[in-house]
Amino acid sequence: MFVDQVKIYVKGGDGGNGMVAFRREKYVPKGGPAGGDGGNGADVIFEVEEGLRTLMDFRYQRHFKATRGEHGMSKGQHGRNSQPMVIKVPPGTVVTDEQTKEVIADLTEHGQQAVIAKGGRGGRGNTRFASPANPAPQIAENGEPGQERDIVLELKLLADVGLVGFPSVGKSTLLSVVSAARPKIAEYHFTTIVPNLGMVETEDNRSFVMADLPGLIEGAHQGVGLGHQFLRHIERTRVIVHVIDMSGMEGRDPFEDYQTINAELKEYNLRLTERPQIVVANKMDMPGAEENLKAFKEKIEDDVEIFAISAVTRKGLRDLLFAIVNKVETTPDFPMEEEEDLSTHRVLYKFEKEDAGFDITRESDGKFVLSGDKIEKLFKMTDFSRDESVRRFSRQLRGMGVDEELRKRGAEDGDIIKLMEYEFEFID
């Protein structure tokens, strides 16, 4: 199979920060705590849109950051939660975590959704830290950071459109001038022929996959290592674009060429003749092409659509692409017999478990380095401008056993401890 691949970065929105505030009431010198919670940050969600058939859009935008939650406010008002960021993907998109190689989601059905990066929880305002012992807490949490990850999207490409025609009629030229991108083909162990495949995008942002078939069909005919699986792939082509050299060079007759190719398609018994066919009269920039086209039109059945173009000068390409994409969109799928079951409704979506805690390493200059998801998250959620928050952070570290572990590793009063880009002193 041809597999298109793109690597992108996604980040859920950070939670809004909690607020430290107190009630101000007339005649009351100091009211109770009134700082609201921050709102939750937005999730990054993928949703299947059946109209999409390539990962082309991700070539232009590779960074997706969802919005953060609103910060908590005074008078006990909570920040608003952010609306999820919904990104449309084509059916068949498999999403993998780049680092862990874990499959995050396998998106098959129209409308199916999966959370790809979770937004952070809003930080708690000081209202929530009030207790009988501490009725006026000077402490609030920062929002939890949104989940961020590099992910790989993979899509098995089916050729929507197959190019056929005699050698040298201009199929490769056409494919190369209309392709916005060549898919990064992950594997094609089944063939010795490198398939000529391009992703085409129309001006109105619709896209389809076009493949040069004849080389492949010839190869299959001669038995050069094309597997059954690959032939089936070709068979699924929805629309055939039949390219004809209208310059009639080398003494060939365009109409005879047209008939010969159609007869061959039938002979290979690939059911390709059942597909709608668009005829492309190419090389219209050459002398004599106009007359040849006229003669061709007189011989061909009336209902065949013909597009006169020049792949070299690019004349007529725009209309041709619109006609092709319209045809692709209105042609139903051609279900094959013994269809492999694509309808396994797997929705995998799991998040990696938070790891137990932290790691301690040592730099050459003797500094201790703390790392780990949980400890870094706690750090980001701490408002270091407030003593009470800082004290809470120390308590949290102690609770996790960080102090004890540092001591075991030989940390003494005054040693430098690094966490992300910050440094602290160890106080035993």
Ligand SMILES: Nc1nc2c(ncn2[C@@H]2O[C@H](COP(=O)(O)OP(=O)(O)OP(=O)(O)O)[C@@H](O)[C@H]2O)c(=O)[nH]1
């Ligand atoms: N004048 C003119 N020449 C063209 C046009 N399109 C293609 N050609 C030329 O025709 C020759 C054959 O073009 P290709 O694109 O290689 O033809 P092909 O159908 O892919 O041929 P195979 O690879 O043999 O199957 C090249 O020299 C092209 O430059 C066109 O619109 N006008």
